[in-house]
Amino acid sequence: MTRTLMFASVWLMAGVALASAAPKPAIGPEVMERTIAALVAKHGPGQEARIREGVAQVAQRWWAEDGDAAAFAALCEANFVADPAQLAATVARLERVLEQTEGRLNEVRRELLTPLDLDTGPVQPVDRLLATLDLGAHLREDLFATKTAFLALLNFPVHTLADRLQLGGSWDRDAWARSRMMDRFADRIPAPVLQEVTRVTTAADQYIAGYYIRLDRLRSEDGKQLFPDGLRVITHWGLRDELASHYGEPDALARQRAIQKVMERIVRQEIPRAVIDSGDLLWFPESNRVQPAPGAKAEATADFGAREPDARYARWIENFRAMRGVDRFTPGTPTAIARACELGRQIPERETDKLLIAVLSAPEVKQIGALIQGRVGRPLEPFDIWYAGFKSRAGYPEEELDRAVRARYPTAAAFQADLPRILRDLGFSPERAQWLADRIVVDASRGAGHAMGAERREDQAHLRTHVSVGGMDYKGYNIAIHELGHTVEQVFSLNGIDRWFLKGVPASGFSETFAYAFQDRDLELLGMGSPGEEARRTKALGGLWVSWEIAGVSLIDLRAWNWLYAHPDASPAQFREAVAAIAREVWNAYFAPVIGVGDCDLLAVYSHMVAYPLYLPDYFIGHLIDAQVGERLKGPTFGAEFERMARQGTLTPDAWLRGAVGEPLSAEPLLRAARQALAATR
Numbered sequence: 001m002t003r004t005l006m007f008a009s010v011w012l013m014a015g016v017a018l019a020s021a022a023p024k025p026a027i028g029p030e031v032m033e034r035t036i037a038a039l040v041a042k043h044g045p046g047q048e049a050r051i052r053e054g055v056a057q058v059a060q061r062w063w064a065e066d067g068d069a070a071a072f073a074a075l076c077e078a079n080f081v082a083d084p085a086q087l088a089a090t091v092a093r094l095e096r097v098l099e100q101t102e103g104r105l106n107e108v109r110r111e112l113l114t115p116l117d118l119d120t121g122p123v124q125p126v127d128r129l130l131a132t133l134d135l136g137a138h139l140r141e142d143l144f145a146t147k148t149a150f151l152a153l154l155n156f157p158v159h160t161l162a163d164r165l166q167l168g169g170s171w172d173r174d175a176w177a178r179s180r181m182m183d184r185f186a187d188r189i190p191a192p193v194l195q196e197v198t199r200v201t202t203a204a205d206q207y208i209a210g211y212y213i214r215l216d217r218l219r220s221e222d223g224k225q226l227f228p229d230g231l232r233v234i235t236h237w238g239l240r241d242e243l244a245s246h247y248g249e250p251d252a253l254a255r256q257r258a259i260q261k262v263m264e265r266i267v268r269q270e271i272p273r274a275v276i277d278s279g280d281l282l283w284f285p286e287s288n289r290v291q292p293a294p295g296a297k298a299e300a301t302a303d304f305g306a307r308e309p310d311a312r313y314a315r316w317i318e319n320f321r322a323m324r325g326v327d328r329f330t331p332g333t334p335t336a337i338a339r340a341c342e343l344g345r346q347i348p349e350r351e352t353d354k355l356l357i358a359v360l361s362a363p364e365v366k367q368i369g370a371l372i373q374g375r376v377g378r379p380l381e382p383f384d385i386w387y388a389g390f391k392s393r394a395g396y397p398e399e400e401l402d403r404a405v406r407a408r409y410p411t412a413a414a415f416q417a418d419l420p421r422i423l424r425d426l427g428f429s430p431e432r433a434q435w436l437a438d439r440i441v442v443d444a445s446r447g448a449g450h451a452m453g454a455e456r457r458e459d460q461a462h463l464r465t466h467v468s469v470g471g472m473d474y475k476g477y478n479i480a481i482h483e484l485g486h487t488v489e490q491v492f493s494l495n496g497i498d499r500w501f502l503k504g505v506p507a508s509g510f511s512e513t514f515a516y517a518f519q520d521r522d523l524e525l526l527g528m529g530s531p532g533e534e535a536r537r538t539k540a541l542g543g544l545w546v547s548w549e550i551a552g553v554s555l556i557d558l559r560a561w562n563w564l565y566a567h568p569d570a571s572p573a574q575f576r577e578a579v580a581a582i583a584r585e586v587w588n589a590y591f592a593p594v595i596g597v598g599d600c601d602l603l604a605v606y607s608h609m610v611a612y613p614l615y616l617p618d619y620f621i622g623h624l625i626d627a628q629v630g631e632r633l634k635g636p637t638f639g640a641e642f643e644r645m646a647r648q649g650t651l652t653p654d655a656w657l658r659g660a661v662g663e664p665l666s667a668e669p670l671l672r673a674a675r676q677a678l679a680a681t682r
Contacts (some may be wrong), residue, residue: 079151273306355620369595
């Protein structure tokens with residue numbers, strides 16, 4: 001998961017409600033026409049189309065505080081640029097200044113979040129307060145206050161996603177760079193709005209970052225300890241991965257069913273509040289009983305049976321109400337859903353839905369389900385949506401993998417030191433591997449992990465993964481290899497890009513593709529196997545199975561947000577019931593026919609829904625792209641092809657994919673690969 005992409009590309013395009021409505025444009029049509037006429041008289045009729053477009057763009061965003069009609073006309077007269085060479089110089093200057101400004105603000109933000117993101121010791125009250133400080137929230141406001149934004153709006157067009165889809169095929173790199181430059185000025189959002197966004201999203205992130213379950217304190221109804229001492233996992237990532245790790249073990253079912261019950265208690269907010277990250281209590285999730293652990297302090301167990309109030313859904317609603325307020329500031333994308341789809345993902349919601357349904361309803365999924373049922377030797381259960389038999393680690397006991405990883409990576413510094421070797425083994429030349437390693441910093445994270453890219457080329461990308469006491473375990477290593485894929489993409493798409501305004505990739509799903517390409521080879525990098533034809537077939541089957549699972553989760557996320565827009569005053573309790581109903585509806589439509597069990601709300605457990613709103617479809621899109629570009633990312637050309645694709649920049653998804661593999665975004669390559677693998681498996 002990429003922290004930089006998430007906040008820079010999505011949430012900085014959003015905001016939270018102010019008490020008053022967005023200011024209305026202060027310039028009327030008569031003032032605009034007089035200004036246009038004066039500029040045409042000065043620069044000639046050949047510039048009229050550009051003048052009309054530019055004056056209209058400025059007028060749409062001009063507020064009373066910016067000045068009267070005379071000030072508006074004076075700004076337009078002084079700042080319209082007709083000379084192409086001067087226009088190019090203007091773009092170059094903005095590019096240099098904004099790289100340094102946005103880049104340094106990103107570094108400041110990283111420092112403010114360090115105690116919360118990294119395992120640096122206890123979080124102090126001052127750390128939580130500083131984490132809500134976002135100096136970057138003022139940047140856009142300051143660009144308008146200094147009239148710099150108006151100069152850009154006067155001289156360069158603002159493009160919508162529809163414009164790019166229609167016109168982008170004929171643009172050169174300069175035209176794309178100018179189009180992306182104008183994304184910064186498309187919407188005018190006051191700094192207090194963006195600061196409140198930071199407060200709300202940071203609070204939700206920290207709620208999830210502290211949501212650990214002590215699995216060693218779980219008990220079966222007959223009092224049996226199900227998990228080893230010291231096992232503490234984060235929700236939902238750690239719970240899911242722990243559940244998946246037990247396939248093939250003699251006592252797997254009892255453990256997996258217990259974790260499923262924990263997840264269901266969390267979704268329904270039936271979980272006793274006191275058991276969250278507590279070693280003082282024993283929890284019997286089947287009956288939901290709680291009792292003091294032997295030797296626990298009396299004060300630590302007071303009121304330990306009370307359920308967690310609907311905090312999960314309250315945080316979710318806070319995000320919704322924050323994002324809802326910005327709708328009035330972004331008329332081109334009037335909902336958070338539209339902003340996430342069209343600005344962040346660059347795929348309209350209706351197209352996203354089509355792709356999701358294409359995978360959810362694919363007949364190949366039911367065939368894979370039958371294959372899994374044969375392998376596990378029992379009827380499928382809901383938790384089998386996380387079947388691990390298609391993963392690269394299948395066949396290796398978790399303990400063996402943990403030992404191998406701990407021996408190699410006792411600290412985050414050890415992983416840092418091994419980066420050049422890892423990158424060489426993946427297929428990058430020795431020189432390129434060292435160049436990449438020099439631009440990546442490995443940090444020990446407090447939570448599961450993420451990648452936080454740089455915004456200016458003099459900075460470094462930061463890879464965060466969890467390092468347990470005694471060394472990195474396999475789960476932390478697997479995440480680290482995934483996040484390394486993100487950071488390598490971030491380095492290439494920043495330091496290797498020809499135009500800074502084109503830095504990055506079209507959407508987070510594309511970065512996820514690169515991360516998957518690394519993660520698929522995690523065991524190979526440990527010297528524990530290498531991919532062959534059988535491994536490729538296994539990946540195709542697993543790719544569809546995991547895409548099917550995340551498609552359901554993504555659909556729930558989108559439908560829940562649509563429900564909130566239809567019920568904006570809902571209470572957390574009402575929303576809890578709505579989410580559970582939506583989850584069951586999606587399950588019954590697309591999962592019950594495969595699993596054989598109905599009315600399950602397990603899919604709603606994903607923490608992203610609370611901490612990273614509307615991000616989940618990016619994982620799904622990443623799997624689709626992975627299936628399309630995967631054939632290019634293998635063998636001796638892996639490094640060269642990875643770099644070539646990553647350096648294309650922020651085109652539209654279709655344009656990027658056409659440049660990468662010669663075809664638009666589609667679910668068909670994923671389904672085709674699964675069909676071929678199924679035919680070969682029979």
